[in-house]
Amino acid sequence: SRHASDSDGESTEPAFYVVISMHDITKMRVAERMRADFVANASHELRTPLSSVIGFIETMNGPAKGDEAAQERFLGIMEEESRRMVRLIDDLLSLSRIELDKHVQPKSSVPLEPILKGVAASLEPTVQKRHMAINILVPDSLEPVQGDADQIHQMLQNLTSNALKYAYEGSTVTLSAQPVDRIPESGQRGIAISITDHGPGIPPEHLPRLTERFYRVDAARSRKLGGTGLGLAIVKHIVSRHRGHLDIRSILGKGTTVTISLPIYQGPREPEDHP
Numbered sequence: 001s002r003h004a005s006d007s008d009g010e011s012t013e014p015a016f017y018v019v020i021s022m023h024d025i026t027k028m029r030v031a032e033r034m035r036a037d038f039v040a041n042a043s044h045e046l047r048t049p050l051s052s053v054i055g056f057i058e059t060m061n062g063p064a065k066g067d068e069a070a071q072e073r074f075l076g077i078m079e080e081e082s083r084r085m086v087r088l089i090d091d092l093l094s095l096s097r098i099e100l101d102k103h104v105q106p107k108s109s110v111p112l113e114p115i116l117k118g119v120a121a122s123l124e125p126t127v128q129k130r131h132m133a134i135n136i137l138v139p140d141s142l143e144p145v146q147g148d149a150d151q152i153h154q155m156l157q158n159l160t161s162n163a164l165k166y167a168y169e170g171s172t173v174t175l176s177a178q179p180v181d182r183i184p185e186s187g188q189r190g191i192a193i194s195i196t197d198h199g200p201g202i203p204p205e206h207l208p209r210l211t212e213r214f215y216r217v218d219a220a221r222s223r224k225l226g227g228t229g230l231g232l233a234i235v236k237h238i239v240s241r242h243r244g245h246l247d248i249r250s251i252l253g254k255g256t257t258v259t260i261s262l263p264i265y266q267g268p269r270e271p272e273d274h275p
């Protein structure tokens with residue numbers, strides 16, 4: 001008879017144990033890898049503006065000492081770079097906060113029209129600067145959605161801000177909302193909110209990766225426009241926490257439409273009857 005200590009090379013464990021643990025190890029490695037990549041990316045994104053600020057301080061203390069015109073210009077750049085670092089840190093904090101409570105679906109009743117108007121109002125400076133316009137199209141009796149008003153505001157702000165940044169100068173961005181029968185993720189009734197711009201659009205091969213953290217079609221252009229590369233990653237996480245659906249469509253040379261569907265507010269649940 002054979003004993004557990006027999007060293008004939010045959011495993012006494014059923015093979016499927018091995019398969020499952022290999023699978024888990026692979027999953028853990030992927031998660032570890034992603035975390036390490038994320039930290040490396042975030043560090044790089046913060047280091048770049050900081051190095052530039054240090055570079056300008058050195059120039060102002062050295063070659064540009066006493067050159068008032070240069071000093072003024074450099075201070076402007078340093079302010080811009082510092083603001084970008086603050087935005088990046090704010091976005092990183094948002095992401096980690098959203099991820100912390102990703103398993104809790106927010107349940108408040110959220111009317112959309114005031115949020116759309118608020119987003120448009122807060123982006124007025126950009127609208128002015130790029131000679132653009134925002135058009136809001138909302139049916140009269142739109143039902144409220146179910147969620148977290150601040151997060152819904154944040155994601156609509158990110159998307160509208162992208163539209164204003166990347167669309168053609170002088171064009172119009174349209175924010176619209178309409179009921180939909182079924183959200184793919186939950187099967188629930190919902191409201192589809194679309195942000196449509198007229199701009200260069202996004203090449204189709206980039207669409208699947210757009211919501212990855214720090215993924216950009218044109219990194220230099222995004223940085224120049226003040227982007228952090230986290231806007232769409234934040235949108236994706238907020239949508240998924242709301243059990244909603246995100247859809248990005250783009251036609252090169254024409255423009256982009258991003259649509260978010262969120263579940264309609266269900267009302268507080270009736271207290272259960274105990275027979």
Ligand code: ADP
Pocket residue numbers: 158162163166167197199200201202210215216217218222223226227228229230231232233256
């Ligand atoms: P960023 O801070 O770079 O704008 P996002 O995560 O918001 O980061 O967007 C990722 C990338 O997707 C952008 O860098 C840009 O290349 C592309 N993008 C997003 N929205 C649009 C749009 N409306 N039109 C064209 N490109 C867009």
